[in-house]
Structures are given as structure tokens and as C-alpha cells.
Amino acid sequence: xxxxxxxxxxxxxxxxxxxxxxxxxxxxxxxxxxxxxxxxxxxxxxxxxxxxxxxxxxxxxxxxxxxxxxxxxxxxxxxxxxxxxxxxxxxxxxxxxxxxxxxxxxxxxxxxxxxxxxxxxxxxxxxxxxxxxxxxxxxxxxxxxxxxxxxxxxxxxxxxxxxxxxxxxxxxxxxxxxxxxxxxxxxxxxxxxxxxxxxxxxxxxxxxxxxxxxxxxxxxxxxxxxxxxxxxxxxxxxxxxxxxxxxxxxxxxxxxxxxxxxxxxxxxxxxxxxxxxxxxxxxxxxxxxxxxxxxxxxxxxxxxxxxxxxxxxxxxxxxxxxxxxxxxxxxxxxxxxxxxxxxxxxxxxxxxxxxxxxxxxxxxxxxxxxxxxxxxxxxxxxxxxxxxxxxxxxxxxxxxxxxxxxxxxxxxxxxxxxxxxxxxxxxxxxxxxxxxxxxxxxxxxxxxxxxxxxxxxxxxxxxxxxxxxxxxxxxxxxxxxxxxxxxxxxxxxxxxxxxxxxxxxxxxxxxxxxxxxxxxxxxxxxxxxxxxxxxxxxxxxxxxxxxxxxxxxxxxxxxxxxxxxxxxxxxxxxxxxxxxxxxxxxxxxxxxxxxxxxxxxxxxxxxxxxxxxxxxxxxxxxxxxxxxxxxxxxxxxxxxxxxxxxxxxxxxxxxxxxxxxxxxxxxxxxxxxxxxxxxxxxxxxxxxxxxxxxxxxxxxxxxxxxxxxxxxxxxxxxxxxxxxxxxxxxxxxxxxxxxxxxxxxxxxxxxxxxxxxxxxxxxxxxxxxxxxxxxxxxxxxxxxxxxxxxxxxxxxxxxxxxxxxxxxxxxxxxxxxxxxxxxxxxx
RNA sequence: GCGGGUAUGGUGGAAUCGGCAGACACAACAGACUUAAAAUCUGUCGGGAUUCGUCCCGUGCCAGUUCAAGUCUGGCUACCCGCACCA
Numbered sequence: 001x002x003x004x005x006x007x008x009x010x011x012x013x014x015x016x017x018x019x020x021x022x023x024x025x026x027x028x029x030x031x032x033x034x035x036x037x038x039x040x041x042x043x044x045x046x047x048x049x050x051x052x053x054x055x056x057x058x059x060x061x062x063x064x065x066x067x068x069x070x071x072x073x074x075x076x077x078x079x080x081x082x083x084x085x086x087x088x089x090x091x092x093x094x095x096x097x098x099x100x101x102x103x104x105x106x107x108x109x110x111x112x113x114x115x116x117x118x119x120x121x122x123x124x125x126x127x128x129x130x131x132x133x134x135x136x137x138x139x140x141x142x143x144x145x146x147x148x149x150x151x152x153x154x155x156x157x158x159x160x161x162x163x164x165x166x167x168x169x170x171x172x173x174x175x176x177x178x179x180x181x182x183x184x185x186x187x188x189x190x191x192x193x194x195x196x197x198x199x200x201x202x203x204x205x206x207x208x209x210x211x212x213x214x215x216x217x218x219x220x221x222x223x224x225x226x227x228x229x230x231x232x233x234x235x236x237x238x239x240x241x242x243x244x245x246x247x248x249x250x251x252x253x254x255x256x257x258x259x260x261x262x263x264x265x266x267x268x269x270x271x272x273x274x275x276x277x278x279x280x281x282x283x284x285x286x287x288x289x290x291x292x293x294x295x296x297x298x299x300x301x302x303x304x305x306x307x308x309x310x311x312x313x314x315x316x317x318x319x320x321x322x323x324x325x326x327x328x329x330x331x332x333x334x335x336x337x338x339x340x341x342x343x344x345x346x347x348x349x350x351x352x353x354x355x356x357x358x359x360x361x362x363x364x365x366x367x368x369x370x371x372x373x374x375x376x377x378x379x380x381x382x383x384x385x386x387x388x389x390x391x392x393x394x395x396x397x398x399x400x401x402x403x404x405x406x407x408x409x410x411x412x413x414x415x416x417x418x419x420x421x422x423x424x425x426x427x428x429x430x431x432x433x434x435x436x437x438x439x440x441x442x443x444x445x446x447x448x449x450x451x452x453x454x455x456x457x458x459x460x461x462x463x464x465x466x467x468x469x470x471x472x473x474x475x476x477x478x479x480x481x482x483x484x485x486x487x488x489x490x491x492x493x494x495x496x497x498x499x500x501x502x503x504x505x506x507x508x509x510x511x512x513x514x515x516x517x518x519x520x521x522x523x524x525x526x527x528x529x530x531x532x533x534x535x536x537x538x539x540x541x542x543x544x545x546x547x548x549x550x551x552x553x554x555x556x557x558x559x560x561x562x563x564x565x566x567x568x569x570x571x572x573x574x575x576x577x578x579x580x581x582x583x584x585x586x587x588x589x590x591x592x593x594x595x596x597x598x599x600x601x602x603x604x605x606x607x608x609x610x611x612x613x614x615x616x617x618x619x620x621x622x623x624x625x626x627x628x629x630x631x632x633x634x635x636x637x638x639x640x641x642x643x644x645x646x647x648x649x650x651x652x653x654x655x656x657x658x659x660x661x662x663x664x665x666x667x668x669x670x671x672x673x674x675x676x677x678x679x680x681x682x683x684x685x686x687x688x689x690x691x692x693x694x695x696x697x698x699x700x701x702x703x704x705x706x707x708x709x710x711x712x713x714x715x716x717x718x719x720x721x722x723x724x725x726x727x728x729x730x731x732x733x734x735x736x737x738x739x740x741x742x743x744x745x746x747x748x749x750x751x752x753x754x755x756x757x758x759x760x761x762x763x764x765x766x767x768x769x770x771x772x773x774x775x776x777x778x779x780x781x782x783x784x785x786x787x788x789x790x791x792x793x794x795x796x797x798x799x800x801x802x803x804x805x806x807x808x809x810x811x812x813x814x815x816x817x818x819x820x821x822x823x824x825x826x827x
Numbered sequence: 828g829c830g831g832g833u834a835u836g837g838u839g840g841a842a843u844c845g846g847c848a849g850a851c852a853c854a855a856c857a858g859a860c861u862u863a864a865a866a867u868c869u870g871u872c873g874g875g876a877u878u879c880g881u882c883c884c885g886u887g888c889c890a891g892u893u894c895a896a897g898u899c900u901g902g903c904u905a906c907c908c909g910c911a912c913c914a
Contacts, residue, residue, distance in 0.1 A: 214831095215831070217831095219910095220909050223829080223830060223911090224909085228913075228914090249913095261914095297912095298911080299912080329912045330912080342914090419913075420913095543910095612839090612840095613839060613853095615840085623854095625854070630852090681843090685843070689851085690841065690842095690850085693850070774894075775895045814894090815846090815894050820846055820847090824894090
């Protein structure tokens with residue numbers, strides 16, 4: 001019996017319980033059906049779901065349920081990215097152990113996900129902070145180590161004083177920590193790195209394979225990888241018997257070099273200044289620059305500063321002596337840490353040379369103007385003809401580039417080189433709540449990886465959490481002290497843990513065989529399910545997580561563990577949830593809690609609103625009244641189905657569709673138009689907002705024939721209600737399940753097949769055709785659909801209104817678009 | 828500076844291949860029902876003019892292509908995002 005009013009609370013808990021008990025969304029390998037892997041980015045268990053999560057999961061759930069109804073074998077899992085700083089901070093602040101804080105949060109958030117009615121296969125849940133997961137994170141570290149892709153080196157690294165740990169380049173946003181926003185400083189430390197730069201070319205080139213990714217994300221990755229083609233060669237410093245290698249992309253301007261300049265951290269600086277009058281001054285300058293923060297150091301607005309070292313280098317093409325400088329604008333990490341100075345053709349060099357009165361030489365002349373130094377206001381970095389360039393003068397500069405590179409290579413003093421902006425991934429963290437790096441230091445044997453059979457290296461539970469610069473693990477004597485796996489002598493464990501982004505770089509593989517305890521994953525299963533067919537998440541991971549995951553996938557492919565080259569075939573980046581013009585955040589005080597919305601209106605309404613208010617990629621404006629509207633729609637749908645229910649239930653078995661009245665025909669036409677439109681919107685465009693609006697129109701059409709009541713045929717009503725419930729099921733799974741079980745009553749609506757479109761139902765005999773005169777709509781007339789253009793023209797010209805309007809004018813041309821319009825061009 | 832994106836009623840948005848701009852909602856207003864309110868159902872709803880037939884204007888701005896432009900081309904403006912002294 002269907003109640004008069006739609007009251008979500010009871011039916012939602014009822015069906016959630018039913019789905020959980022029947023394992024409704026469990027999946028196994030099935031080679032009879034096509035597979036589809038839909039994945040939402042797993043959350044950090046911060047404590048509660050926010051609207052961004054609700055949006056993310058609602059989108060994924062619609063796709064998963066829709067694909068399942070279309071006959072796909074759907075994998076739709078969920079898990080927890082559960083290592084990381086907030087848990088440890090909570091431990092320091094409140095004295096709660098990170099493990100219990102994290103597990104409590106997981107339990108709470110999982111309950112909220114269940115309340116949203118999400119169709120996850122919970123048997124596949126993964127939790128990265130648990131030993132059965134991080135054991136394999138550690139195993140992967142060993143794999144990287146074995147392949148030479150994990151190494152430890154002393155380097156100037158990003159350090160966050162607030163978080164007391166180092167950070168990867170990708171985690172420094174505008175010179176600040178991605179997590180706590182405090183200023184990042186440079187520290188000289190020995191740290192573990194993953195050699196992502198080895199994969200720079202493939203990470204860049206394979207972006208072209210990713211047809212299902214937004215251009216925005218691909219462009220961001222492209223910029224981040226930052227490939228450039230150039231040449232590397234050296235300037236000799238004969239007095240010291242040293243060479244200064246430089247990298248340039250403008251070797252065509254090499255005859256314009258008037259100085260060479262090193263980064264302050266360049267290893268040659270000390271040697272160059274030794275014994276020189278300016279030694280102390282240069283050293284002071286270098287120290288001052290090194291102590292500046294990353295942001296003030298690298299900003300383009302920062303004024304260029306430098307000092308002459310007192311040394312001279314020899315120009316390899318002209319043999320001229322050029323001064324060697326040190327300057328703040330040269331970065332030690334990029335290229336060779338030294339550059340050639342060409343003031344006339346590089347903006348930075350121009351500013352620098354102008355400030356310190358260094359010589360400028362024009363060596364490229366553009367076609368349309370004559371460059372004269374005295375008249376130049378800045379550098380000219382465009383193309384042109386090479387001048388003052390010895391044997392290369394007269395060449396087009398692009399041609400000259402390659403001739404100069406040939407010259408360097410032939411003489412053996414330089415070579416073509418490709419450079420990347422991408423740096424190796426700094427993966428060690430001086431924190432407790434992460435996967436311990438499985439490395440042992442032995443005085444006798446050196447750096448020794450932990451044997452795979454000794455994994456996991458468990459986090460000790462009994463440690464001291466106090467704010468301070470030393471990681472709790474480093475203070476845990478029982479953890480640090482160990483035996484060397486090689487010589488059995490006394491040794492020490494690595495006390496750094498891994499960046500949490502490592503845990504999240506491979507979780508989507510683990511879902512395919514989450515309980516595997518003899519391998520990182522089952523190869524058969526991983527190859528059956530991967531790649532992820534549809535990945536959904538926020539744009540904030542455009543570089544970080546998505547680049548790291550691509551890197552991991554390529555390494556695992558090279559190791560022969562998987563056969564895919566890219567992890568995520570299609571990527572959907574959802575927009576933010578906005579309220580009152582700003583992203584929902586505690587500090588802005590504009591947060592709407594999913595819990596409150598579910599309590600008041602139910603999960604179906606929350607899902608409907610969030611999918612209806614905007615297409616998924618766009619930012620979504622939260623509106624309390626809009627939510628009300630979605631609830632009203634579900635109620636309205638409920639009432640009309642309830643009204644037609646008795647006729648459908650009383651219908652004798654086997655009764656088929658009879659002759660349709662005009663109104664019935666129209667209702668059936670709207671139904672099949674809706675099936676077509678919703679199917680297209682969901683499968684081809686992911687435009688859930690227009691899919692929902694079309695379903696609303698179907699419900700409106702059902703209301704329009706309501707007064708015909710019992711004269712409507714039961715088989716038609718059944719067809720309409722059955723299709724309506726199935727179309728709406730992915731969006732509002734509870735209310736449709738309830739009505740399905742009451743009215744149609746065959747199993748679960750979510751196990752039904754997707755409604756089939758009957759093209760015959762939408763066929764009409766007549767259409768309204770627009771009549772235009774000179775492109776302006778002047779009239780509309782109903783015409784038969786089969787009308788030929790000549791007949792359309794004749795009909796159009798015979799209309800009274802048209803005749804009046806063209807009276808006394810000459811018809812120049814008539815354009816007829818069948819079933820659409822007739823445009824009469826007159827003079 | 829380089830790269831990417833967005834701009835449509837009071838609001839969110841629709842118009843998918845160049846063919847009726849504003850679907851579907853929200854808000855507002857009106858009517859029905861009600862003692863009344865809520866809920867519900869029905870209707871109006873870009874701006875201006877109107878003899879109520881219609882007519883003119885209108886998709887950030889300026890040009891262009893076309894019988895026809897929110898949609899294509901060129902040039903701007905504003906805002907958002909990413910990278911940025913990468914030689």
C-alpha cells in the first residue's frame with residue numbers, strides 16, 4: 001500500500017538495510033558481460049562528509065547504477081586514504097591515538113555514505129593505514145628501490161615548520177604548504193626520492209592517449225612536466241682548469257653572449273671566488289639569497305641581483321673572455337644551474353645587464369624592423385635573421401639553431417638536450433602516521449632493504465606524540481633498533497614514513513583483489529578490471545594524485561605486473577559546491593551539512609538536487625529553496641504513481657496495449673522521447689541536470705492526462721510507470737525501489753534492464769514548421785512530415801500572413817529545412 | 828608573461844550538427860481549494876511599445892561570414908583557474 005505522502009525516512013533505511021543484507025552490489029569477475037569500472041576519488045577520513053563528497057559520490061553512483069542496468073558488470077568500490085597529518089595533529093592536541101581517531105572517522109563517514117544509498121561493493125573496502133594495505137605499499141617501495149627508482153640524496157628540500165616535515169614540489173602551492181598554508185622554507189636534508197623524471201617523456205607523450213580527460217587537466221600536467229628542447233655546452237675557465245656547462249633553448253643567440261651567470265648554490269662558486277678580492281662579498285651575497293623563502297626567491301617581480309665572481313670564461317665560438325657572475329635569478333635545480341647571458345635577446349638578461357652595465361650585442365634581426373641597441377627598450381626574443389654570428393650570419397634563426405647544435409656536436413663540446421621542469425618526487429616524511437619506509441641502515445652493510453617476507457614493517461603503537469621537530473618514530477627506541485637482514489649485526493631502521501600520495505597512487509589496483517595476501521594484487525583480476533573506465537574527482541588533484549598515479553601505472557607495467565599503460569581512461573572533474581558566492585568552508589560559515597539535509601528531506605532529495613542544479617563539471621550554487629524544489633518533485637512523482645497504482649496492480653496478466661487515444665498516444669510519445677533523451681544525456685554527456693529535467697517533463701505529462709483517470713489503458717500506465725521508475729532509479733534509488741516493489745513488484749528496480757526506446761512511439765505525422773521572412777520568425781504552420789522542400793515552399797507562400805508581408809516585394813530565394821523551417825528571402 | 832576556462836531573464840540553468848533564445852526548476856505574482864494558513868492543483872513570468880492583432884530590442888563588447896549566429900571567424904573586455912626568473 002502506497003501512502004498518500006512521500007516520507008523518505010522509513011523507506012530509505014528499509015532499503016539500505018535490504019541492500020546491505022542481500023549484498024546487492026557485490027561484484028565478481030564475469031567474462032560473459034562487458035566490465036565497467038567506475039571510481040570516485042577515495043576520501044581522507046576527516047570526520048564527516050561535506051557537500052563536495054556528496055556531489056562526487058552522487059555522480060559516481062548514477063553512472064554505476066546506470067551502467068549496471070545497461071548490462072555491464074560494474075565495479076564500484078570505496079575506501080579510505082587514511083594516513084596523514086590531521087590524525088597525528090589530533091593525537092598531539094587531544095591525546096587520541098591516530099589509529100583510533102582515524103578508524104572512528106571512517107566508521108562515521110561510512111555510515112553517512114550508506115545513508116546516501118551509494119551502491120558500493122563494501123567487501124572491497126580498502127583502508128590505507130591498515131597493515132594488510134601498507135604492507136603492499138612497502139612492497140611497492142621495495143620494487144621501486146630494486147628498479148633504481150627510489151634513492152636517497154642530500155638536497156635543498158621544501159620544509160614546512162608547521163607540519164615539521166618535508167614536502168614534494170607538487171605540495172608547495174604559491175610557496176606555502178598545501179595542507180596548513182604556512183610558508184615553506186628550504187632545508188638541506190638527506191631524503192628519499194622517487195625518480196619520476198625517468199618517466200617525464202612518457203608522462204607527457206601519453207597524455208595524447210587520454211581522449212577522455214578534460215583538456216584543462218592535460219594542459220596542467222603538460223605545463224608541470226615542462227619539456228623544453230635546447231642544447232648544452234660548456235664555457236672553459238682556463239685559470240682554474242674548470243668548465244661551466246650551460247643549458248639554453250636559444251643557442252641561435254650564442255654570439256650575443258656577454259657574460260655567464262651561475263646560481264648562488266652552484267658548486268663551482270666557491271672555487272671561482274677563492275682568493276679573489278670580492279671573495280667575502282660574494283659569499284655574503286650567496287648566503288643572503290639562500291636564506292630567502294622560496295616565494296620571494298622565485299617570484300618574477302623579485303629584482304634581479306648579482307655579483308661578479310672575478311673569474312672569466314672563454315666563449316666557445318669566438319674565444320672571447322666573458323665575465324662570470326652569480327645571480328639570484330638562476331635556479332640551481334634546473335638545467336645545469338648556470339646560463340649564458342644574452343642581454344639583447346632575453347628579457348631577464350636585459351634587465352640584469354642594464355642594471356650592471358654589461359655589454360649587449362644584437363645577433364638576431366627581425367624582418368620588419370632594424371634593431372639598434374640605443375633605441376631598444378627591452379630584449380627582442382622573437383625570430384629573425386642571424387647577424388654578427390660569424391659563419392652563421394645570414395641564416396634564419398630556427399635554421400641557425402640546428403646548425404649551431406650540429407657544430408657543437410661535431411666539435412664534441414656540446415650536444416642537443418631535452419630538459420624537463422618536473423623534479424623527482426620527494427617521498428619521505430618526518431611523521432609517524434604513514435607507511436614506514438622499509439629500509440635498514442647497517443654500519444657494515446650500508447643501506448639494506450627489508451626483505452619482502454619481513455613485511456609489513458608495522459607502526460609501533462606505543463609512541464610519544466608531542467609537538468616537536470623530531471618524529472615520534474625516531475624517538476621510539478624499540479622501533480629504531482633492529483638486526484641487519486644481511487649480517488645480523490645491530491642496525492637502525494629508517495624512521496621516515498612515506499608521503500600519503502604513495503598510498504593513493506595504487507589503491508585502484510588493490511580494489512580489484514582487496515584480500516590478496518600473497519601478492520600486491522591478483523594479476524588476472526587487475527587485468528580484467530583495469531583501466532578505470534570512469535574516474536570522478538576534484539580538479540585539485542589535476543597534478544598531484546593524477547600525475548603520481550600515472551607514474552605508478554607505468555612503473556608497474558614495466559615491471560610486468562599489469563598490462564595497462566594509463567590508469568584512468570575517462571576523467572570527470574566535478575566543480576565545487578558554492579554557497580553565497582564562496583566555496584563552502586567552516587571559516588566562511590556557509591557550510592550546509594549533508595546530515596541535516598538527509599534528515600530533513602532524505603538522501604534521494606539531496607542526490608536529486610545536487611545532480612539537477614548544475615552539470616557536473618561546473619561549480620554548483622547551493623540553494624536551500626532548490627532542495628525544497630527537488631523534494632517537491634519527488635513528492636509529486638510519488639503522488640501520480642500512487643494514483644495510477646491500483647489500475648496497474650489490477651491489470652490482468654497478459655493484457656497488452658490496445659488502440660491508443662490521442663492523449664494516450666501523446667503520453668506514450670513523451671515517454672519514449674524521455675527514454676531516448678535520458679539515455680543520451682546520461683551515457684554520452686553526463687548531463688544529469690537535463691536528464692532530470694526531462695524526467696520532470698514526463699511527470700508533468702502524466703499530470704496533464706490525470707483527469708482522464710480510469711479511462712486510460714492499464715497497459716500504457718504500466719509501461720509509463722515502469723519506465724519512469726527505472727529512468728529515475730540511478731538518481732533516486734530509494735523512492736524508486738519502494739514504488740517499484742509496490743506497483744510493479746518484480747525484484748529490485750536496480751536489477752532491471754534499462755528501458756528500451758521505441759522509435760515508432762515518437763513518430764508523428766505532422767510537425768510545426770517555422771516560417772521566416774529574411775531570417776525573422778513571422779509565422780508557424782503545421783505541415784506533414786514527409787513534405788518535400790518544393791511543397792513546403794508552396795505551403796509557406798500560400799499562408800495569408802506570409803502573402804501580406806511579401807506583397808509588393810520580390811522573392812529572391814527560399815530556404816527549406818525539412819521538418820524545421822522555411823526562410824523566404826525578399827527584396 | 829605563458830596556458831586553460833567562463834560570460835544567456837530576478838536566480839540556477841537549457842538550446843547536443845548554424846535553424847523558434849530562455850526547456851526544466853527556484854523566486855515572485857495571480858486564481859482554485861480552505862473559516863484561515865500550510866500543502867496541493869492551475870495560470871502569468873527577458874525588456875520596451877501596443878489599437879492587444881502584433882511590432883521593435885535582447886545571449887559581456889566591436890566587427891565579419893551566412894538566407895539564418897548564443898553557436899562559426901577575427902579583434903577586445905571582465906572574471907576564475909593552473910604554471911611562472913625553467914634560460
